[in-house]
Amino acid sequence: MRELINWLAEPIRSFPIFTFLFFMMMRYYKVVGTKKFGYWGLAISIPVVAWFCADPNFLAIILWPDNIPINIIIIMLTFLTWLSLYKCAENDKRIEAGECPIEALPENREKVWAWPNLVYTELFVIIATTIFLVVWAIIFKAPLEEPANVTWAPNPAKAPWYFLGLQEMLVYFDPWMAGVVLPGVIVVGLIAIPFIDTNPKGNGYYTFAERPLAITSFLFGWLVLWIYLIIVGTFLRGPNWTFYGPFEYWDFHKVVADYNVNLSEYVWIKILNVPMPKNLVLREIFGIIGTVAYLTVLPFLSLKTKIGKELYAKSGTIRYYIFVFLFIIMMSLPIKMVLRWLINLKYIVALPEWELNL
Amino acid sequence: MSEKGLAQKVRETQVWKSIFRHGPPDNARNRASVVAGNVFLHLHPIKLKKSGVQLGYTWCMGGLTFFIFLALTVTGLLLMFYYRPTAEYAYNDIIALKEHVPLGIMREIHRWGAHAMVITVWLHMFRVFMTGSYKPPREFNWGIGVILLVLTLLLSFTGYLLPWDQLAIWAITVGSNMAKATPFMGHGGPGAALAQIGDFVMVSDKNDVRFQLLAGRFVGEPALLRFYILHCVFIPLVVGVLIAIHFWRVRKDGGISAPL
Ligand code: HEM
Numbered sequence: 001m002r003e004l005i006n007w008l009a010e011p012i013r014s015f016p017i018f019t020f021l022f023f024m025m026m027r028y029y030k031v032v033g034t035k036k037f038g039y040w041g042l043a044i045s046i047p048v049v050a051w052f053c054a055d056p057n058f059l060a061i062i063l064w065p066d067n068i069p070i071n072i073i074i075i076m077l078t079f080l081t082w083l084s085l086y087k088c089a090e091n092d093k094r095i096e097a098g099e100c101p102i103e104a105l106p107e108n109r110e111k112v113w114a115w116p117n118l119v120y121t122e123l124f125v126i127i128a129t130t131i132f133l134v135v136w137a138i139i140f141k142a143p144l145e146e147p148a149n150v151t152w153a154p155n156p157a158k159a160p161w162y163f164l165g166l167q168e169m170l171v172y173f174d175p176w177m178a179g180v181v182l183p184g185v186i187v188v189g190l191i192a193i194p195f196i197d198t199n200p201k202g203n204g205y206y207t208f209a210e211r212p213l214a215i216t217s218f219l220f221g222w223l224v225l226w227i228y229l230i231i232v233g234t235f236l237r238g239p240n241w242t243f244y245g246p247f248e249y250w251d252f253h254k255v256v257a258d259y260n261v262n263l264s265e266y267v268w269i270k271i272l273n274v275p276m277p278k279n280l281v282l283r284e285i286f287g288i289i290g291t292v293a294y295l296t297v298l299p300f301l302s303l304k305t306k307i308g309k310e311l312y313a314k315s316g317t318i319r320y321y322i323f324v325f326l327f328i329i330m331m332s333l334p335i336k337m338v339l340r341w342l343i344n345l346k347y348i349v350a351l352p353e354w355e356l357n358l
Numbered sequence: 359m360s361e362k363g364l365a366q367k368v369r370e371t372q373v374w375k376s377i378f379r380h381g382p383p384d385n386a387r388n389r390a391s392v393v394a395g396n397v398f399l400h401l402h403p404i405k406l407k408k409s410g411v412q413l414g415y416t417w418c419m420g421g422l423t424f425f426i427f428l429a430l431t432v433t434g435l436l437l438m439f440y441y442r443p444t445a446e447y448a449y450n451d452i453i454a455l456k457e458h459v460p461l462g463i464m465r466e467i468h469r470w471g472a473h474a475m476v477i478t479v480w481l482h483m484f485r486v487f488m489t490g491s492y493k494p495p496r497e498f499n500w501g502i503g504v505i506l507l508v509l510t511l512l513l514s515f516t517g518y519l520l521p522w523d524q525l526a527i528w529a530i531t532v533g534s535n536m537a538k539a540t541p542f543m544g545h546g547g548p549g550a551a552l553a554q555i556g557d558f559v560m561v562s563d564k565n566d567v568r569f570q571l572l573a574g575r576f577v578g579e580p581a582l583l584r585f586y587i588l589h590c591v592f593i594p595l596v597v598g599v600l601i602a603i604h605f606w607r608v609r610k611d612g613g614i615s616a617p618l
Contacts, residue, residue: 066525069473073480080417080481084488087414104617108409113389114402118411125418126425133429133474137466144456147449148527150576157528160518162476162511167532176547179536190504193487194497202490204409204615211490218487355539356548 002055006245011232012341019334022224025085026216029208033089038082055247061235065140070161070234077227081219087206088215101205155239155252164233165226171241172336174357182329186221189326193218196323198315213307221330260346263287280353287349291358294332299324401605403613410614415489419482423510424601426475431594433468441520443586445579448522472514479510491615499607502600509597516589519582527577530585534577537568544568 008014025032053059062071091101102108112118145154159167169178201210208215236243238250267286268276277283299321302308312320339345349358368374369382380391393399409415440459441451455465483503486492492500519530542549543566550561563575573580608614 069470069477072474073477076477076481077484080484083414084485088488101617103409103415108407108412109616110408111405112408112411113386113405114393114411115383115389115399117408118402118406119393119399121411121413121418122421125413125422129422129425129474130429133467133471134463136470137463140466140470141456142466142469143525144452144521145524148445148522148524148577150527150578152524153531154524154528157532159529159532160514161473162514163533166536175536175539176541176544180540180544180547187504187508190483190507191501194492194494194500197493200493203493204489204491204617206489215488222484351548354548355546355550 002245002247006247009236009245010243011236011337014232015228015334015337018228019224022220026208026212026219029085030089030092032082033085033087035086038086041082052246057249058246061246065143066161067234068136068140070230074227074231077223081223084206085208088208091205091207092209095207095209101207103205156237156241158233158237161230161234165229168229168233168237169333172333172340174355176355177358182333185326185329189330192322192326196315196319196326198319213311217327217330225330225333260340260344262347262350263290263345264350266343266345280351284349284351287347287358291349294328295325298328403609406613407616409616416614417481417485419478419485423475423478423482426471426478427597427601430468430471430475433464433471434590434594436464437468438590443520443582445522445582448520448582452521452523472517475510476514479507483507489615493615495611496607496615499604499611502604502607506597506600506604509593509600513589513593513597516585516593519577519585520589522582530577530581534568534571534581537571538563538566540567 008017031037053062061067087102091103094101158164166178166183169182172178173182197211197214199211199214201207202214235246238244238248238254239252242254242256244250244254263286264276264284268274268283281288302324303312303320311323315323336345336348339348347357349356351357362370378392379395380388383389383392390404393402393404437455440455442448452465455462486500486503515530515533519526538544539547541547542552543561544550545561545563545566545568550566554560563569569575571581571584572578573584
């Protein structure tokens with residue numbers, strides 16, 4: 001059983017599984033978003049987690065003080081994702097039946113005094129948080145390792161957990177993409193959301209049915225790409241950034257064969273059977289054409305689909321292109337992951353001479 | 359006189375009245391004064407829609423982020439009394455903090471609080487997205503929020519270096535090595551080689567973005583000072599100003615979002 005889970009946890013398998021579960025959750029959000037589902041989920045996950053914790057390797061990594069925040073965010077996120085789907089499902093059923101969302105009921109529109117209604121809630125939350133933080137601080141000492149030593153690097157050298165998604169991306173992309181371009185696109189893309197999503201519905205209440213595309217694409221980036229990669233980077237990456245299953249001991253000796261091949265090598269040597277051209281641009285021409293086509297042709301192709309047509313009609317040329325651009329940049333990560341697993345692809349465009357590897 | 363309770367007596371003293379200018383908040387007029395007359399409480403509107411005070415709607419994550427930010431400011435201030443940002447002292451000061459300061463959990467609260475703030479700020483964004491609260495008229499405030507989120511991460515990141523242990527410098531080394539690869543502006547990034555006139559290299563490891571960030575070519579003492587000032591003064595000030603704008607706009611955009 002433990003072997004099986006170690007085997008399943010490897011990104012090549014766990015990423016498709018996680019993605020599949022995510023889309024099932026979105027597809028059947030009305031089933032997921034019920035109290036019954038919530039209680040069953042809780043009832044099943046407690047013994048499962050307990051069983052996981054019975055393993056010393058797993059427990060050691062879970063209880064490492066700097067990993068506690070990730071445990072907390074996973075628990076809270078599971079609950080809050082369920083809660084928001086529950087609220088979406090509730091409202092969507094009402095809207096289907098021709099009623100207003102719960103937030104729009106007269107008793108919820110009614111104005112109440114900030115004192116005591118709001119102030120007391122806040123006081124309660126503040127006290128609860130304070131207690132929580134103090135207890136956390138008493139149980140877990142802040143870590144302090146050996147004094148800084150520039151000449152000796154620990155292995156693995158990990159960034160703080162909230163950046164481990166980016167560090168995990170380094171497996172698939174070079175630092176200029178994983179560390180600079182993609183984070184930049186994420187920040188700009190987030191700021192752009194209100195200007196791209198012009199759907200006036202779903203403003204001020206929970207709903208899925210009125211904005212399925214917006215919610216699905218956001219949650220895909222947030223849960224499947226960002227959070228999943230953090231989990232992998234934290235719990236499943238050991239020395240040399242090698243994969244270790246949740247029940248595996250980090251023994252430093254695990255050797256993983258690394259025989260990734262660039263696209264240009266594939267095409268020139270394996271398919272065309274000729275030596276690689278000397279001219280850099282010619283050598284990488286397939287990858288360059290592929291990348292340019294990915295960025296320019298896909299937006300036009302997507303216009304042929306039904307969703308594309310509707311969206312284009314609603315949002316206009318500029319908004320549509322920006323949305324598709326952000327979306328395909330986001331999708332470049334899973335695409336690169338899948339290419340790596342399927343054909344051991346290293347770089348689509350490999351120009352180490354210009355530090356330009358894609 | 360004797361029928362009045364102690365609380366009532368206290369309320370009638372000149373001292374009490376000099377602080378609180380209104381009676382107990384059990385009627386409409388006093389409930390308005392208590393919120394409007396207090397510098398902290400007046401961040402709130404006097405009355406607001408019921409949906410906006412429900413925990414199930416806001417998850418209180420924005421408010422919690424603000425509270426943790428305040429708690430971090432206070433604990434961070436206390437830590438500053440004991441900490442000197444030099445390669446010689448930094449690490450030993452952290453040890454001294456552990457060994458010589460009685461009941462010392464300030465460092466723990468500060469560190470776990472910093473993690474907690476990252477969590478709450480993410481979850482706050484998640485909630486704001488799920489309720490569609492970024493839609494007009496709140497587009498601008500969403501943008502301010504995204505910048506606050508980035509600054510929160512930078513606050514955590516700059517603080518990570520200060521204990522000056524192996525965990526610290528290597529985590530920052532991993533992070534700042536990414537800056538080296540910035541297109542055109544990092545010496546190991548694409549396009550940097552183009553910025554060269556004859557023998558004169560415009561982008562080198564002595565002037566690229568990583569150098570500006572670390573004040574050096576590796577994580578050394580100048581980087582410690584730089585991160586210390588960013589962490590203790592510069593970023594908190596910017597965050598404080600942006601939070602003020604954020605709160606002001608929450609009010610000006612019509613309070614917590616609700617169906618139109
Ligand atoms: C230091 C970080 C932040 C603090 C202290 C903060 C604080 C708050 C508070 C107290 C509210 C009132 C409602 C609530 O508690 O949910 C609020 C609302 C709001 N926040 Fe933030 N926030 C922060 C970061 C963000 C981020 C990262 C975003 C989004 C990217 C964001 C976007 C918004 C928006 C759009 C509203 C209005 C919500 C509504 O009307 O329903 N904020 N914020």
